[in-house]
Each structure stands twice: as C-alpha cells, then as structure tokens.
Amino acid sequence: MSTQVDQRGNRSGTPGEAVAARSATGAGTPAGHGGRPAAPGTVRAALLVAEREVTTVVRTKSFLVSTAILLVGVLASIVVGSVLAGRDSDTRVAVVGAAAEALAGQDGFEAVDAADEAEARRLVENGDVRAAVVPAEGSPVGVRVLALDETPLDVVGVLSVAPEVELLEESDMNEGVRYLVSFGFGLVFLMSAAGFGSMIAQNTVTEKQSRIVEILLATVSARSLLAGKILGNSLLAFGQTAAIAAVAVIGLVVTGQDDLLGLIGAPVVWFVLFFLVGFVLLAAMFAAAASLVSRMEDVGSVMTPVIYLTMTPYFLVVFFNDNPTVLRVMSYVPFSAPVGMPVRLFLGEAAWWEPLVALALLVVAAVAVVALGAKVYERSLLKTGGRVTLREALRGS
Amino acid sequence: MLQVHHVNRSFGDRLVLDDVTFDVRRGRLTGFVGGNGAGKTTTMRIVLGVLAADSGHVTLDGTDLDAAERRFFGYMPEERGLYPKMRVLEQITYLARLHGVDRGAATRRATALLERLGLGERMNDRLDDLSLGNQQRAQIAAALVHEPEVLVLDEPFSGLDPMAVDVVVGVLSEYAAQGAPVIFSSHQLDLVERLCDDLVVIAQGRIRAAGGREDLRAAYGHARWEIDTAGDVGWLRSAPGVRVQHFDGGWAVFEADDDAAAQQVLRRALEQAPVASFGPVRSTLAEIFREVVKDEDTTEAAR
Numbered sequence: 001m002s003t004q005v006d007q008r009g010n011r012s013g014t015p016g017e018a019v020a021a022r023s024a025t026g027a028g029t030p031a032g033h034g035g036r037p038a039a040p041g042t043v044r045a046a047l048l049v050a051e052r053e054v055t056t057v058v059r060t061k062s063f064l065v066s067t068a069i070l071l072v073g074v075l076a077s078i079v080v081g082s083v084l085a086g087r088d089s090d091t092r093v094a095v096v097g098a099a100a101e102a103l104a105g106q107d108g109f110e111a112v113d114a115a116d117e118a119e120a121r122r123l124v125e126n127g128d129v130r131a132a133v134v135p136a137e138g139s140p141v142g143v144r145v146l147a148l149d150e151t152p153l154d155v156v157g158v159l160s161v162a163p164e165v166e167l168l169e170e171s172d173m174n175e176g177v178r179y180l181v182s183f184g185f186g187l188v189f190l191m192s193a194a195g196f197g198s199m200i201a202q203n204t205v206t207e208k209q210s211r212i213v214e215i216l217l218a219t220v221s222a223r224s225l226l227a228g229k230i231l232g233n234s235l236l237a238f239g240q241t242a243a244i245a246a247v248a249v250i251g252l253v254v255t256g257q258d259d260l261l262g263l264i265g266a267p268v269v270w271f272v273l274f275f276l277v278g279f280v281l282l283a284a285m286f287a288a289a290a291s292l293v294s295r296m297e298d299v300g301s302v303m304t305p306v307i308y309l310t311m312t313p314y315f316l317v318v319f320f321n322d323n324p325t326v327l328r329v330m331s332y333v334p335f336s337a338p339v340g341m342p343v344r345l346f347l348g349e350a351a352w353w354e355p356l357v358a359l360a361l362l363v364v365a366a367v368a369v370v371a372l373g374a375k376v377y378e379r380s381l382l383k384t385g386g387r388v389t390l391r392e393a394l395r396g397s
Numbered sequence: 398m399l400q401v402h403h404v405n406r407s408f409g410d411r412l413v414l415d416d417v418t419f420d421v422r423r424g425r426l427t428g429f430v431g432g433n434g435a436g437k438t439t440t441m442r443i444v445l446g447v448l449a450a451d452s453g454h455v456t457l458d459g460t461d462l463d464a465a466e467r468r469f470f471g472y473m474p475e476e477r478g479l480y481p482k483m484r485v486l487e488q489i490t491y492l493a494r495l496h497g498v499d500r501g502a503a504t505r506r507a508t509a510l511l512e513r514l515g516l517g518e519r520m521n522d523r524l525d526d527l528s529l530g531n532q533q534r535a536q537i538a539a540a541l542v543h544e545p546e547v548l549v550l551d552e553p554f555s556g557l558d559p560m561a562v563d564v565v566v567g568v569l570s571e572y573a574a575q576g577a578p579v580i581f582s583s584h585q586l587d588l589v590e591r592l593c594d595d596l597v598v599i600a601q602g603r604i605r606a607a608g609g610r611e612d613l614r615a616a617y618g619h620a621r622w623e624i625d626t627a628g629d630v631g632w633l634r635s636a637p638g639v640r641v642q643h644f645d646g647g648w649a650v651f652e653a654d655d656d657a658a659a660q661q662v663l664r665r666a667l668e669q670a671p672v673a674s675f676g677p678v679r680s681t682l683a684e685i686f687r688e689v690v691k692d693e694d695t696t697e698a699a700r
Contacts, residue, residue: 040497048494056483211478215539218445218472219495221464382447 042227045220049228050235057199057236067240070191071247074184078251081180093155094120094132099143102133106158117146124148131155181264182321182343185271186314188244189339192275193282193310196237200229200283201290201299204377208294213381222378230283230370237279238272245272264346270355271342274362278338281366282310284373291377292388302387313339324349332358334365398422399547399578404443404453412602413439417453419597419607421547421578426569428593429582430686436602437582438475441551444580445472457547457578468496471545473553475582477536479524486511486520489538496543503542510538514564529556537565548572550581554588566592590682600690610682617685621678622659623650628670636662650678 040048057063094114095103103111112129114120120132124146131152136144145155207213216225245268252261289302313336320326321343330340331350337358344350372394380388399421406414414436421427431437442448444455446467455462480488486507493503511520514534519527524535533556540550548569554562569592573579580597583589589596596613598606606613624630626647633641633649638658643650647670653659663675680688 040495044497045495048491052491056480206480206482207478210481211474211476212480213478214442214445214447214474214476215472215478215492216495217447218470219468219492382442 040220042221042224045224046227046231049220049225050232053203053229053232054236057233063236066195067243070188070240070244074188074244074247075251077180077184078248078257079255082255082257091131091152091154092129094123094129096120096132096134099133099135102141102143102159108154109158121146133159177260178347179321181267181346182317182339184248185267185339185342185346186317188241188271189275189278190311190314192237192241193279194307196233196240196279197282197286197306197310198303199236200233200286201303202296203229204287204290205293205296205299208291208381209296217381222381223374225381226284226287226374226377229287230280233283234276234279237283238276241272241275245269267342267346270345271338274338274341274355274359277359277362277366278334281334281362281369282306284366284370285309288373288376288380288393291380292390292393294383294387298387309335312336316340317343332361334362337362398458399444399580400456400459401440401444402454402456404440404450404455406439406443406448406451414443414450415602417599417602417604419604421580422595423576423578424573425579425594426573426592427578427580427595427597428589429580429597429599430584430586430589430682431582431599432690435599437599438551440599441472441475441549441580441582444549445470447472447474469543469546471540471543471548471550473536473540473550475551477532479532479535479539481525482523484521484523485516485527485535485538488524489520489535489542492539493542498543506544507538507542510542511535513568514538515561530558530561533557534561537568541568545572546577548577548579548581550579552583553581554583554585562588586682586686596682598686598689605689606685613685613689614680617680617688619652619680620655620659621650621652621680622662622676623678624648624662624666624675625673626666626670627673628666630666632665633662636665 091108092110092112093103094112096114096117096119100111100113103109112123114123114132117132117134120129120134123129124132125148127148130147132146133143133155134146136142141159141161143159145152145159147155207216213225248268249261249265252258252264285306286303289306290299292302293299313330316326316330316336317339320330327340327344327347327349330336331344331354333340341350341355341358345355376390376393380393383392401417401419401421404414404417405412417436417440429437429440439448443450444462446462446464457466460466479485483491486504489507489511490500490503493506494500498506508520511517511534514537516527516531516534516538519531524532527535537550537553540548540553550569553565553569557565569579569581590610593610595608596606596610597604598613606617608616621642624633628647630644630647630649633639633644633651636658638654639662640652641649642652651662653662663672666672666675
C-alpha cells in the first residue's frame, strides 16, 4: 500500500515549472556583469592580505593587552633602574665642623652634619652613615675617617692625594648593565618573534582548517597570500619593537640617564633593523611549518622546532653575554644575529663594518628561507587531513 | 561553454578521476550528481585550479583556463570556509577586494548581496555567531560577491531551509539567464531534478551519463505507464508484453514492451470500465541515477 502512495506522490512532484519559465529567457547571451575589474597584481593582493592581517590583529584584545604590558614593563624597568641607581650612588657621610669642607663639591656623597666627634661616632655605630669625617690636627690632610669595620675606599679616595693613573685598556662594562641590556635585547626579540610568529601560525591553520584557503587560492596566488601574511605581521612586529625602542629612549631621557642612552642608542637602531629582517625569516618558517597541519590541535608538533630556534638567541645571550667568542659567532649566525650583533655593538666589541656584514648575511638567509618556505607553503596548503611531512612538501605534489 | 576534457587524477595509488569529460553549457543550470566519494569535489577543485589534474584540461569557450580567467569564477567549496572570527560584511568585502573591486564598491556590493540573501540584520556579526544556515548564506555571498561569470558550487543547498533554497535558486537562475555556465553538485536529487536543465552523473571517478535532463530520462528511464479505472485491472497480470509493478484494484503501474502493448491495455480497460487517467510515468532522477550507476556496475562486474 505504501508503495502506491509513493508513486502518486512522485508523479505530482516531477515537472519543474520554474525551470521551463527560466530557460525561456536568453540562453547563450554572454554573461554581462558590467566591466571586469582589473586583476590585482601579486603586490596589490599581498597588500590586501597584509591589511587584513594587521586590522584583524590590532583589534584583538590579547594584542592590545600584551603590547601595553610590554611597553609598561620596559618603562617600569627603566624607571626602577634609575631609582635604584640613584639610591646607591649617594653615600651618607657624617661631617664634623671644618671637615665638611673636605667633602664639599664632591659628587656621590651626602654630608650629614654632626655636632661633635662623639655624635659622629654614634651615627656610624648606628649605621645611619657609612663613615664620618672628623677634624684631626696631627694628620697631613687635616681629617680623620671613622668607619665601622671596613675602610670606606670611596671616602678615603676623595680625601687622599692620588697620583695620576693611565689605563692601558678601557674598563669593562659594568657587569649589571651589561647583563640587563643583553637580557633586554634577548627578551624583546623572543617576545615579539614568538608572539607574532604564533599569530602567523594560528592564522595559517585557521585558514586551512576553515578551508577559506580554497576560496583564497581560487582568487590569489599562494605567494601573494604568504607575502601578505609575512608583510602584515612584520609590520606589526616592527611597529611593536619600534614602540618599545621609543619608550626605552624616552624613558632614559626623562629619568636623566642620557649617558646610558649614548651607549645604547646606536645598538637599539641596529636592533630594530636586524629584527625586521630576522623576523621576516622567522615568519616564513612559522607560516611554512603551520601549513603542514590542518588542525589547531596539531600546531604544537610542527611549531616546536621553530619555537626553539626563536628561543635560542635569548638563552645564548643570557648565559654567554660575557663570552666574546660565543657572542661573535652569534652575531653572524642569521637566527641569532638580531640579538647578538646589537649586544656586541653595545659592548663596543664590534668593528663598524661587522653589523653590515652580519646584516647582509641575514638578508641572504631570509631570502633563501622565504623562497623555501613559500615552496612548502604552496604545496601543503591544500593538503588536508593528516600532517604533511616536510619531505613530501618539498618533493611536490 | 565550460568544458572538462579527459581529466585524470590520482591520490597516491588510487585513481580518483578517470577520463572525466563533460560540458557545462551557458544559460543552463547543470546538476552534478554522484555518490559519496564519486569524485565531484575533486572535479570541482580541478575546474577551479585549486587542485592540479594529472592529465587533461579545462576550457572556457575553447580557451584553456588560467589563473586570470578563473578569477571570474564563483566558487563554493565543499567544506565551507570563511574566517570564523571576522564580521560577515567585512569578509565578504575583503573577498571582493581581492578580486580587484575597490573598497567602496566592494562594501556596497557585499551589503546588497547579504541583504538579498536575508543576512541584512546579521552582517556585522562575527561568522561563528551565526546559525549554520546563515553561515551557509554567507558562504554563498562569498561565491557571488565579485559577480562571477561562471559558477561552480559544491553542495550549495545543503543546510538551507526551504526559503533560503528559493532565494539561492533565484540567484542561480538569474546568473544562468544572463548566460553564465552554472554547475552545482547536490545530494538532493529531487531538487536537482526540479532545477537543472542538464545533468552530469559521476560514479567511481567516471562520468556515467551527461546531457539534457529529458534526454537522460529517455535514455535511461524504462517505459512505464499508469492507469486508473473504475473497474478492476487484475487481468493486467496476464496481458501480453506487460509487467505490472504496482497494483491496487483499478489502479496500476506497469512496464510495457512498446507503445502498442500499452495502447492495447488502454483499449481493453476502456471496454471494461471508465478510465479516469492513463499516461506514461516519468522516471525520477533518483531512479535514473540508480539505473545509471547500477548499469555500469554490472558491466564492470561482467568484465
């Protein structure tokens, strides 16, 4: 019984009135949708892709928050550094009567007036002052220095008559400053490169996972897509790094640490320059690596080697910033040059031509890696499902 | 006319497309039907140049397709793809701009298209805030926003409610009426049957049948008749040259060897009782599809 009902139902559903009506209208006329817009060239398409990357990222909360934290962090470390340095430098010294003149006009000391030697002695004993200078008639310099358990060399220094000293080698950089600056370059590089690198990786996988890549590739070439991605994120990374550099410079000027600025200014400019090229290199690697997988869950496995490469310069510079050989090698190896060379410049260990050579090496490496990355990216972008091995991607489809 | 010529494609050792050849004529809607894994999506990807063919080529009006020509194609991939976190209007505008439309015109077009597809209220929402049906509409907008000259749509109707189907059908018909070749795949055979002028049937990577809908019907449908009378037609079972398929008192559907045998049945029925209706039964696409695919499978087995 049921089959009969089906038959009757089908019978009435068969003819297509709409089709008949439609196919009567002009078949065979050429599709006329107005003028064809001019095809965007590779560059124009890349710019459009870059624009989307930038506007998308700039609007995300995580980007705004992390940038703010970075900038505030840099500013805070400079301000705190200056406050700490300020407290260190002034040694409190108790002075009695005419002895005050001996210290007058000397930088780095804060004179605390004491009524007599007994009070000065008490101040030293209480730890209120590091030393006391009291008049002493028998002494050739006219004063005597009181201190707790250690000769206060700085105080003695200014009170003594010292012979002229000629240093045959320039003094080493202050250990702390040296460490801080190296650490700073390393950290900024790591944060920016890893941050924007993962952004590229995420975007690549999102496009692959959501398959929008099929629509995109039906429209623009894979090269434009990759170029736009690298360009957009490089701009962001460059902007962020430049902002950090600007904040650092402003911070140093405002807190009156101009002398440090003089030392760090040129290296910072070099750093920004090296970073820009170095980031392009890393960006190509991040994009190529991410194009090998199709799901967000698999990103970790392909990202690990690239992340290690990004972290290496940071650890090298933190552990070996007092080892000139390691620094020299670092400053020429393309992956670590963006950190290594500015640190060497800051330490005054590099000749004027060295950054130029290192930068040229870095540019060559970046071009090579981008070319290779583009190949991998082009070939694995449409392969979905499992993970594409690097060998497969390079061998071609 | 969009033509696919002798396209072959393998994935590893598996031959996915085997000498695939068919035409998509201008001004007509062409339905592309086949079972799961038959090769529809692979074929469409090759037409769009998203995937390369191992051999064979695709032409439009006799010229080989290149990337420049394909930019005027509208493509809807099988697995839907748009940026999940991006606002609908922004991404449709972005896609138009990638096609070379300037910003102002791209925004206007995207807005008009989204309104037409019923997404006017939601176009400033992020894609993943939309229901699946609405995401599907956005996907269709993505395929159409650059006013393509050829449409290649993989399952454009899946997940759409009947109203949305009507809207999309209206848009596709408009494109076809303007002379664009339009091909779409679908599992909904009744829908394809209702809409398409031409059909391409693919199974196991080979084109099993291609041509006008009525031609296919004539070629593959068995001659069947339906009769409805006031009397009892039980005698049909023993009538010469006739095989009864369905029977219920005065109503029956039967196959006849030829027209003469069918006319003989009508005459005999009229002698016995008034006939309310008599006529040929048109095969449905589903039936033709099964027939085409089964035919080939049996020849395959016989080889």
